[in-house]
Amino acid sequence: MTTASGPDSVIAVTTGTGVGGRLRSPEAETEMTGVLGFGGYVPDRVMTNADWAEVVDTTDEWITTRTGIKERRFAADDEATLDLAAHAAERAMQDAGIGPADIGEIIVATDTPEVYTPDTASFLQHRLGCGNVPAYDLGGSGCAGFVQGLDVARARIAFAPRNVLVVGVELISRLISWKERETCVLFGDGAGAVVLGPDAGHAELLDVVAGTDGSMTGILTLSTGGTRDPFTIETAKSGAHQHLEMNGREVFKQAVTRMSAAVLEVLDRVDRSVADVALVVPHQANKRIIDAVTRRLGVDDGVTFVNVDYFGNTGSASVPLGLWQAREQGRVANGDLVILTAFGAGFHWAAAAIQF
Numbered sequence: 001m002t003t004a005s006g007p008d009s010v011i012a013v014t015t016g017t018g019v020g021g022r023l024r025s026p027e028a029e030t031e032m033t034g035v036l037g038f039g040g041y042v043p044d045r046v047m048t049n050a051d052w053a054e055v056v057d058t059t060d061e062w063i064t065t066r067t068g069i070k071e072r073r074f075a076a077d078d079e080a081t082l083d084l085a086a087h088a089a090e091r092a093m094q095d096a097g098i099g100p101a102d103i104g105e106i107i108v109a110t111d112t113p114e115v116y117t118p119d120t121a122s123f124l125q126h127r128l129g130c131g132n133v134p135a136y137d138l139g140g141s142g143c144a145g146f147v148q149g150l151d152v153a154r155a156r157i158a159f160a161p162r163n164v165l166v167v168g169v170e171l172i173s174r175l176i177s178w179k180e181r182e183t184c185v186l187f188g189d190g191a192g193a194v195v196l197g198p199d200a201g202h203a204e205l206l207d208v209v210a211g212t213d214g215s216m217t218g219i220l221t222l223s224t225g226g227t228r229d230p231f232t233i234e235t236a237k238s239g240a241h242q243h244l245e246m247n248g249r250e251v252f253k254q255a256v257t258r259m260s261a262a263v264l265e266v267l268d269r270v271d272r273s274v275a276d277v278a279l280v281v282p283h284q285a286n287k288r289i290i291d292a293v294t295r296r297l298g299v300d301d302g303v304t305f306v307n308v309d310y311f312g313n314t315g316s317a318s319v320p321l322g323l324w325q326a327r328e329q330g331r332v333a334n335g336d337l338v339i340l341t342a343f344g345a346g347f348h349w350a351a352a353a354i355q356f
């Protein structure tokens with residue numbers, strides 16, 4: 001066995017250690033991606049619109065009419081990103097009926113990591129007690145990161161069957177400005193997770209589509225803190241490191257167009273139509289965006305899952321959290337076709353088709 005540094009080297013090394021339980025040779029390629037388990041977690045602390053009105057110049061009426069958000073959850077002072085991720089991951093593993101030794105790879109989608117480096121996935125691997133399996137973050141992918149992670153995971157499973165834990169987690173409340181009313185009222189903290197694998201589970205991940213328009217990096221960006229504009233005492237004093245630049249109207253327009261188109265594209269790929277869809281779980285950024293996507297797709301209101309009123313925009317956690325909650329609430333039955341769709345800073349978009 002070689003340990004060459006090509007794309008296959010991770011597989012070669014981990015196969016040799018026998019960790020991850022489900023690793024087999026690339027010859028054993030599979031078309032099946034099962035969704036074995038679902039998990040979600042939100043912190044206990046509730047921050048209502050009235051609470052925000054005591055911090056910035058806003059009202060419940062403005063936030064409700066513009067976004068549909070009534071409240072959101074914020075992490076406790078002693079919680080960090082890893083804690084949220086671990087709770088959701090443990091629930092997903094429990095739902096899958098597997099233990100940490102059965103996880104063969106970990107992908108964490110987050111823009112609000114545990115620390116700057118190394119990635120949250122490394123911390124999560126150790127916290128859960130998994131083997132020394134590949135673990136990495138999809139960072140900076142905005143709110144589309146989790147669905148993009150599904151796309152990566154299914155390719156990895158097809159290449160060499162193993163169980164992949166995919167987590168979307170965000171602890172946004174600690175990293176954005178509490179002074180900028182244009183953005184601070186929109187977000188909440190949370191985590192969601194799934195375990196994917198080569199076996200039939202609760203559902204099958206039929207297909208995923210994803211895309212990026214890199215000409216639109218400027219419409220949603222937190223640009224201070226990288227090499228272009230490093231973090232300094234001056235930026236800290238001015239609060240620039242917490243300043244989320246957002247062209248709300250352009251983001252709104254792109255979100256509706258891209259999420260709707262991604263849904264139609266993934267349906268086309270799996271040879272199904274909008275009429276076949278039992279539930280759409282869109283990224284929960286704004287109720288008006290969700291309503292516009294619902295109208296554009298021509299589905300009934302009840303087909304589109306909404307929890308933005310209670311959780312706000314939880315970034316990469318939003319879609320897996322919604323999926324987990326929908327299933328917990330009995331909104332998903334065997335035989336249902338469920339479509340996930342998301343957008344985020346990048347500008348990224350993605351959609352996935354799941355058959356229960």
Ligand SMILES: CC(C)(COP(=O)(O)OP(=O)(O)OC[C@H]1O[C@@H](n2cnc3c(N)ncnc32)[C@H](O)[C@@H]1OP(=O)(O)O)[C@@H](O)C(=O)NCCC(=O)NCCS
Nearest residue numbers: 057058059062066143181182185248249251252285286344
């Ligand atoms: C941000 C968003 C809610 C703003 O809604 P909108 O209908 O475009 O808002 P409007 O442009 O009509 O209103 C803006 C006005 O409200 C004010 N405003 C902004 N935030 C406010 C708040 N929290 N409370 C009260 N007033 C506020 C602005 O200062 C501005 O005032 P002005 O007209 O006097 O300049 C909406 O554009 C949006 O949701 N866009 C998508 C954002 C998103 O999804 N981001 C996350 C991506 S993952």
